Amino acid sequence: MQFTADQIATLTKGIVEGDPGITISSFGKIEEAGAGQLTFFGNPKYEDYLYSTNASIVIISEEYVLEEKVKPTLIRVTDVYSGFAIRRKCFSRSICLFG
Secondary structure (H helix, E strand, C coil), rough: EEEEEHHHHHHHHCCCCCCCEEEEEEEECCCCCCCCEEEEECCCHHHHHHHHHCCEEEEEEEECCCCCCCCCCEEEEEECCCCHHHHHHHHCCCCCCCC
């Protein structure tokens, strides 16, 4: 299954920064994620990976201030760990309910 940044933002009540139509089909660790994958940034010890990740979409805190431009589309959310909810709701099942 593929999901757009816009669909994920709807599910997480987030705001898209970047391409709302970019798609992902799997979930990966920020340090390992590649094109077509969703990841999240919530722990400051992984900050360097935020700027070097090849993930297509990164879920990030609405309060986090970027130090430089990043490649992936961002979805700004109140609770960064909602990324786990997406994995549970969408990637572990054959269907995903939005809204």
